[in-house]
Amino acid sequence: MSTTPATPAATPDAAPRKRRPPRRVQVTRVQTLSPLMRRITLQGAELEGFEVNDPASYMKLIFPEPGQTEPERPLPDAPRPKSMRTYTPLAVRNDVNEVDVDFVLHGDGPASTWAAQAQAGQVLYLMGPGPGYKLALDAPLHVLIGDDSALPAFETILAALPASAQVQVLVEVVDTAEERPLQSAAKVETQWLARGADNTQAGTALEAALRKAGAPAADARIYLACEAAAMRSIRKLLIEELGVERSHIVGRGYWKLGTVNHPDHDYGEDA
Ligand SMILES: Cc1cc2nc3c(=O)[nH]c(=O)nc-3n(C[C@H](O)[C@H](O)[C@H](O)COP(=O)(O)OP(=O)(O)OC[C@H]3O[C@@H](n4cnc5c(N)ncnc54)[C@H](O)[C@@H]3O)c2cc1C
Structure with a gap:
């Protein structure tokens, strides 16, 4: 079993590397x-x-x-x-x-x-x-926090976790019509949150739900992927108010409100 903490891997935009052919x-x-x-x-x-x-x-x-x-x-x-x-x-x-x-x-x-x-x-x-997310397979809890753009990433994480893993998924979508079953061998608790059609509210429902839920279990590993400003704000909430160890969070800004083609290597570590 891996004991490696979950850390973001470098992406091609972060360091020069040979591009694979299209x-x-x-x-x-x-x-x-x-x-x-x-x-x-x-x-x-x-x-x-x-x-x-x-x-x-x-x-x-x-x-x-x-x-x-x-x-x-x-x-x-x-x-x-x-x-x-x-x-x-x-x-x-x-x-x-x-x-x-x-x-x-x-x-x-x-x-x-x-x-x-x-x-x-x-x-x-x-x-x-x-490269993607290095799973800490021995973590007592995996927490996936994000919006609809991160659902595919969550599905790949859920597919990679064994039956013994405990997972909490917190996902923000436009409305309840977007809810659907997520497949996994692991024990998964999913909370769907509706933000409405106004994208300026991206992340608001996620942040409110996290504040209400309080601190996640100690040593939980968190994958957080959503709108870039919301990701920063949630990362801050997790670290500064809920006491989560910084190295246990992988943050990814998957898109940015009002920005075309937001860079794929935004980890929010400046927040
Ligand atoms: C590692 C990684 C993996 C990703 N995987 C997926 C994936 O599997 N499926 C997926 O759908 N997205 C995924 N995304 C997000 C996707 O790259 C962005 O949403 C991208 O901006 C979409 O390009 P576009 O041409 O539609 O819009 P752009 O031309 O980039 O942006 C146009 C406008 O649309 C807004 N916008 C962009 N994305 C969204 C959104 N999701 N919701 C609301 N407004 C938006 C922007 O703020 C901008 O105003 C991923 C991002 C990253 C970094």
Whole structure:
């Protein structure tokens, strides 16, 4: 069993490293999980060798620019494509070169608008994967705190935990229509919180619920991923008011209110 504390791994934006070649993939299936969440299956021979080792890993998806039916294959050393965004590889099926991706349909931006119209046969480019969350498997409790954009990451963490693990999931979504069962062998308690359609309220319901619940069990390991300012505020609450050991929290700003393509390496450690 690992005793390594959960720490964020460096991402390609944090340190120079050789970029993996882009992989051309095609949509093979589109499923509606809830009014604002679509699961899209991407498949392609170029996914050969696409190996994801940690839960909550990430990859970069490149979407078509306006007027393009298919994005251009990014060239080595060319500037990063404007329509490139960060997503979580969910289920990876190497035997058939497939990966599932869950998209929040938040209504703005190249990724969300592409996902809302996605159909079988459409093409994207995919880069990665990059490293994810190092699970402390011997932790007495795993706490997952986040919004709808982090649900795919939570699902990969839940899938990686053994039956002996105890997990508390606190997830903020727009409304109750977004609630759905989360699969895991572990013992999972899930609390769904509705924030309403006003994105300026992102994280408010999470913070209020945490304040009400009080300090989590000692030595709990916390994965916290949501809107960037909300993540900072919740991180502060956990450390300064609820007494959580800083090193037991991995914070990730998954998106930022009013910001296009928020960087994928925002851990909120400045807060
Ligand atoms: C490691 C990592 C993994 C991620 N995994 C997933 C995933 O699996 N599924 C997923 O849906 N998202 C995921 N995200 C979040 C996703 O990268 C962002 O939401 C991204 O900004 C979406 O790009 P876009 O083109 O739709 O919007 P952008 O062009 O980046 O932004 C346009 C506008 O939309 C707003 N916006 C962006 N995202 C959201 C949101 N989720 N809710 C409300 N408003 C938003 C921005 O504030 C901005 O005003 C992940 C992020 C990280 C860092």
